[in-house]
Structure formats: structure tokens, C-alpha cells
Amino acid sequence: MCGIVGYVGRQPAAPILIEGLTRLEYRGYDSAGISVLGPSGQTVVRRVGRVRELEAALPKRLSGTVGIGHTRWATHGPATEANAHPHSSEDGRVSVVHNGIIDNANALRERLTREGVTFTSDTDTEVLAHLVARSAADTLEKRVLDALEHVVGTYAVAVLDVEVPDRVVVARNGSPLIIGVGEREMFVASDVSALVRHTSSVIHLEDGELASVTARDYRTFTRESDDTGRVPTEIEVSEDDVEIGGHGHYMAKEIAEQPETVARMLRGRLDTRFGTARLDGLNLSPRELRAFKRVTILGCGSAYYVGELGALMIEELARIPAHAEAASEFRYRNPIIEPDTLYVAVSQSGETADTAFAVREIKRKGGQVVGLVNVVGSTIARECDGGIYLHAGPEIAVASTKALTHMGVGFALLALLLGRVRDLSVADGQRILAGLERLPADIATVLADEERIATLATELSAAESLFFIGRVRGFPVAREGAQKFKEISYRHAEAYQTSELKHGPLALIEESRPTVAVIPDDELTDRNRAAAEQVVARGGRVVAVTHPGVDLGGLDDRRIDVPRNEIELDPILLMIPMQLLAYHAAGALGLDIDKPRNLAKSVTVE
Ligand code: F6R
Numbered sequence: 297m298c299g300i301v302g303y304v305g306r307q308p309a310a311p312i313l314i315e316g317l318t319r320l321e322y323r324g325y326d327s328a329g330i331s332v333l334g335p336s337g338q339t340v341v342r343r344v345g346r347v348r349e350l351e352a353a354l355p356k357r358l359s360g361t362v363g364i365g366h367t368r369w370a371t372h373g374p375a376t377e378a379n380a381h382p383h384s385s386e387d388g389r390v391s392v393v394h395n396g397i398i399d400n401a402n403a404l405r406e407r408l409t410r411e412g413v414t415f416t417s418d419t420d421t422e423v424l425a426h427l428v429a430r431s432a433a434d435t436l437e438k439r440v441l442d443a444l445e446h447v448v449g450t451y452a453v454a455v456l457d458v459e460v461p462d463r464v465v466v467a468r469n470g471s472p473l474i475i476g477v478g479e480r481e482m483f484v485a486s487d488v489s490a491l492v493r494h495t496s497s498v499i500h501l502e503d504g505e506l507a508s509v510t511a512r513d514y515r516t517f518t519r520e521s522d523d524t525g526r527v528p529t530e531i532e533v534s535e536d537d538v539e540i541g542g543h544g545h546y547m548a549k550e551i552a553e554q555p556e557t558v559a560r561m562l563r564g565r566l567d568t569r570f571g572t573a574r575l576d577g578l579n580l581s582p583r584e585l586r587a588f589k590r591v592t593i594l595g596c597g598s599a600y601y602v603g604e605l606g607a608l609m610i611e612e613l614a615r616i617p618a619h620a621e622a623a624s625e626f627r628y629r630n631p632i633i634e635p636d637t638l639y640v641a642v643s644q645s646g647e648t649a650d651t652a653f654a655v656r657e658i659k660r661k662g663g664q665v666v667g668l669v670n671v672v673g674s675t676i677a678r679e680c681d682g683g684i685y686l687h688a689g690p691e692i693a694v695a696s697t698k699a700l701t702h703m704g705v706g707f708a709l710l711a712l713l714l715g716r717v718r719d720l721s722v723a724d725g726q727r728i729l730a731g732l733e734r735l736p737a738d739i740a741t742v743l744a745d746e747e748r749i750a751t752l753a754t755e756l757s758a759a760e761s762l763f764f765i766g767r768v769r770g771f772p773v774a775r776e777g778a779q780k781f782k783e784i785s786y787r788h789a790e791a792y793q794t795s796e797l798k799h800g801p802l803a804l805i806e807e808s809r810p811t812v813a814v815i816p817d818d819e820l821t822d823r824n825r826a827a828a829e830q831v832v833a834r835g836g837r838v839v840a841v842t843h844p845g846v847d848l849g850g851l852d853d854r855r856i857d858v859p860r861n862e863i864e865l866d867p868i869l870l871m872i873p874m875q876l877l878a879y880h881a882a883g884a885l886g887l888d889i890d891k892p893r894n895l896a897k898s899v900t901v902e
Pocket of ligand 1: 596
């Protein structure tokens with residue numbers, strides 16, 4: 297969703313802001329703008345559309361070395377130039393960029409209008425620019441504090457003032473904001489990918505914290521103006537991680553790098569001697585782990601589907617009742633929080649608002665929550681009591697792939713650890729560890745079959761509507777397969793339990809509506825094959841995602857074989873062809889694979 301960048305230093309700010317905004321494009325946006333402070337005052341340029349259109353619209357001579365920029369995802373008001381950020385005060389003195397939502401914007405707008413302010417946009421953000429400009433306080437920092445006193449809602453903001461041309465003042469409440477510390481230059485961003493080219497030394501602001509940033513220094517402080525004295529930490533993300541390399545799309549790059557990233561994730565976490573996982577970041581002793589009677593997993597979208605896989609793994613390996621729930625629903629149903637339940641929040645970005653609110657609700661009620669999170673230092677990672685970092689590296693394509701695979705691996709490690717402090721034998725633990733060690737090579741085997749999968753994907757892309765079916769461990773795989781397919785190919789793809797097909801949806805089967813069937817080599821293979829044969833008998837076409845050696849009878853001509861691993865880990869591998877099917881179907885349709893319409897990479901609003 298919306299992205300923020302800021303720069304204070306010695307170099308012209310505009311190219312750095314544009315480059316930062318380009319790095320944030322993947323998050324999804326519909327308009328963009330920058331504001332630069334220079335010798336002749338403030339220059340604000342905004343455009344609907346892509347960052348390159350904004351860049352083309354910039355005046356030739358824009359030499360100022362202080363500036364802020366924004367990519368906007370429309371919430372209050374349509375995607376127009378007037379609604380794009382930065383927003384300025386009436387006298388043009390102050391400009392503001394903002395991520396988040398100001399809940400009392402209407403009331404503030406009415407009050408300011410009564411006081412004679414003329415608004416030029418439909419946005420909630422514009423009230424901030426007027427509030428800062430109208431404060432009588434003697435420093436920009438205090439004027440920002442004054443303005444925020446009136447505001448109810450979530451925000452990450454960056455503010456410029458023509459009268460104080462050496463600084464950017466920023467504040468955070470519920471939306472991420474990071475300061476990058478350089479050599480006599482400082483950066484501000486809502487996401488580390490916007491600043492990795494310049495520095496690896498960063499400060500993640502906390503909620504309720506502000507910072508005043510100049511080229512040589514920064515000061516972090518609370519709403520009560522008390523210094524918080526934050527020191528930078530080093531991030532692992534490098535510039536290469538956010539480059540597309542030789543790939544046509546980020547999604548292709550992220551699919552291709554999975555063998556390597558999964559191997560990296562496993563490093564140091566496998567205790568082969570005791571057949572268990574080393575997960576020190578959980579901050580849970582064996583005794584505490586043994587005391588949990590239930591596990592509840594919370595995530596949104598694809599993360600929720602992998603959570604369903606995780607729940608099955610935990611039940612199978614640890615024999616603890618476990619279930620997954622959409623965090624977006626959980627937080628609104630006054631959930632019963634139990635002290636002997638382990639809550640697990642799962643999120644790639646660590647910034648998904650619905651999941652973050654669920655974490656807060658659990659903690660407010662005394663529950664214990666750990667995170668399976670990819671982005672180090674993100675909101676959810678920091679708010680959880682402990683966790684497992686996914687170490688998938690930055691994921692830029694909107695449709696998640698490698699992070700989901702890593703979530704699957706993270707759940708396998710957690711399930712193993714929970715199992716080994718209960719009834720799981722050391723031999724079974726070692727069997728799972730051996731399976732995990734084989735995963736990178738197994739993923740590479742699936743990827744080697746890409747050409748064939750692409751042919752099947754092209755065939756599937758012609759259908760307006762598809763079914764994805766699977767059961768038990770295969771059902772979350774089918775759900776994720778349908779999700780990925782619909783997200784980037786815009787085809788209607790519906791996931792169904794294979795066992796439920798005959799209870800209704802079979803009526804829809806016809807030649808134009810193909811089915812992708814997950815048919816692993818397990819205790820249900822015969823039943824799954826029989827269900828797929830029923831589809832064929834009704835004129836439907838079936839692509840089977842299966843294991844080598846499974847006898848598919850008449851379904852053999854459209855099969856995708858995935859290497860057999862351990863039965864509990866197989867679903868992780870079965871998800872890989874789903875990524876390739878979606879990718880190549882969208883490619884065959886000529887769609888914008890990395891930035892599908894209407895979607896954002898991290899959904900930081902409710
Ligand atoms: C699908 C997808 C989304 C996310 C969901 C949660 O490809 O990317 O469904 O899985 O928005 O996002 P995170 O994992 O960042 O919390």
C-alpha cells in the first residue's frame with residue numbers, strides 16, 4: 297500500500313526520492329508525488345499513474361537536497377492529482393506525506409473549514425498539513441506534536457517546512473517508518489527496500505515515536521517530547537536482494553530462488569542428534585512448550601492458507617489440537633483467549649493491519665503469541681513475544697511465493713519442536729529433519745519441470761473459470777493454488793474439498809471449466825483419483841498435481857509430478873507447481889504479473 301520516502305543530505309533529493317519510490321512500486325499504488333525544498337522554496341509535483349510519469353513531469357532544475365515523496369493507494373477520494381501526496385498548507389509552507397488512516401478526518405475538516413481553511417483534496421491527510429501550519433508553537437517538532445494531538449487514527453507521516461529547510465520531521469503510529477543513517481545524509485522510508493541502496497544502518501521507529509532528521513543528525517522522541525535516544529541497527533537486506541537480476545519478473549525470481557533461500561532458512565535450525573528444531577527466537581522453554589493445550593494460527597490471505605497447513609502439521613507431529621483462522625475475522629468476534637493456547641501470527645510483511653490487530657487483541661487479553669514473520673523488525677515481529685524469522689529475503693512481487701514456502705517450513709520446524717517435547721520419537725524427528733534437508737533439492741526438481749508446467753498453464757489460462765480441489769493436507773494447497781491463480785490471471789478460481797465436490801459443485805463441471813486436482817501419494821489417493829475421474833466423466837478436464845508412480849489411469853496426460861518427501865512435508869512441495877501455473881497463466885494472458893490490479897503487497901489498512 298502507500299509508501300513514504302524522505303531524504304536530507306548533500307545530494308539533489310529528487311533522483312533519490314524517485315529511486316526510492318520506484319523501489320516501493322511493488323507495494324501497489326495509483327498516484328505518486330514528491331516535494332523538494334530548495335533555494336527558491338518548495339516544489340511539489342504529483343501525478344496519477346506510475347512513478348516514471350512523475351519523474352518525466354519534474355522540472356529540469358530541481359537542486360534542493362531535502363525532500364519527501366509518496367506513492368498513494370486511494371482510500372479517501374479517487375486517484376486524482378489533487379488527492380495525491382504531498383499535501384500542502386494554504387500558504388505552501390508545510391507539506392506532508394502520510395500512510396494510514398485518520399479516523400476523525402471529517403470532524404477535523406469541518407472544524408478547519410469553519411475556521412476559514414479551503415481544502416483542495418478529498419483526503420484525510422490534508423488536515424495534517426493545515427494543522428501543522430496553524431500551530432503557534434515555535435519549532436517544527438512542536439508544531440507536528442500539536443497537530444498529532446488532534447488526530448485519531450493510524451499514521452506514518454513525514455513533514456517539511458520551508459521555514460526550517462534543513463530537516464524532515466517524522467512520526468509513527470500504527471504504520472511502519474524507518475530512518476536510514478548515512479554519511480552526512482539521512483533517509484526516511486516506510487519499507488527498507490527503499491533505502492537499502494544507500495545504507496544498512498536503520499532505526500525502526502516505535503508507535504508513538506517521532507524523529508527530527510537533519511543531514512548530520514537525528515533525534516528520536518516521544519509525544520511528551522522526551523528523548524528516546526534510539527541507536528541504529530544493521531539490516532541484512534542487500535541491494536542485490538531487491539534487484540530483479542536476469543528474470544523477467546520479480547515473481548519468477550522469487551520462485552526460482554527458493555532452493556537457495558530454503559537452504560538458508562534451515563541453516564543452524566536442525567538438531568539432528570536429538571531429532572528436533574532449534575528455535576531460540578521463540579523464547580519458550582521445553583516446559584512452557586509442553587504446557588500448551590492448543591495452537592491457534594492467525595494470518596490473512598495466503599498466509600492464512602499456509603496457516604491451515606501448519607495446523608495440520610502440528611496436529612500430526614505434536615498431536616496438539618490446532619487450527620488456523622483468518623486474522624481479519626478473529627479480531628472482530630471477541631475471541632476467547634486462553635492462557636494455555638499458543639497463538640501464532642503468520643505474516644510475510646509483518647505489517648498486515650488485520651494480523652497486527654489480532655496480535656494486540658490476544659496480548660491485551662493475556663494470551664501468548666509468537667510470530668512467523670519474514671520482515672525483520674516489522675510491527676508484528678516486534679509485538680510478538682517471540683518468533684521464527686522466515687529469512688526468505690525481500691519479496692517484491694505482490695503475489696507471495698517464496699515467503700509462503702518459508703512459512704510452510706517454519707510451521708514444520710515449530711511442529712517438530714512441539715512434537716519432540718511430547719510424544720514424537722527421536723527417529724520420527726530425524727525422519728522429518730532428513731525430509732527438511734531434502735526440500736531445497738526437491739524444489740529444484742519441480743522447477744526443472746517448468747516448461748511442461750508452463751504449457752499446462754497456457755492451456756488453463758484460456759478458461760474463464762476453474763476449480764482447484766484437494767483434501768486434508770491437499771486442501772490448503774488447493775486454496776493457495778486458486779488464490780495465486782485468481783490474483784494474477786484474473787480468472788475465477790474456486791477451491792473446493794475434493795470430498796465436497798459431489799455435494800454441489802459437480803453441477804458446474806463442463807469442458808470449459810477445468811479442474812486442478814491435488815492427488816498426493818497418501819492414504820486418500822484412490823478416493824482422490826475416483827473424484828477426479830468423476831470430473832472427467834462429466835466432460836471436465838483435469839490437471840493432476842501428484843507424486844511419481846501414482847497410477848492416475850485416464851488422467852495421465854495432464855499430470856505434474858512433484859518429488860515425494862515425507863508425508864507431513866509434502867504439501868510444501870505441492871504448492872510449488874501452483875506458483876508456476878499461476879505465473880505462466882498470467883504470462884500467457886499478457887498481464888502485469890508483479891503488480892496485479894487492485895492489490896497491494898502489504899495491506900496496512902483495515
Ligand atoms: C497472496 C498474498 C496475500 C497475503 C496477505 C497477507 O499472494 O500475498 O494474500 O498473503 O495479504 O500478507 P502478509 O503475509 O504480509 O501478512
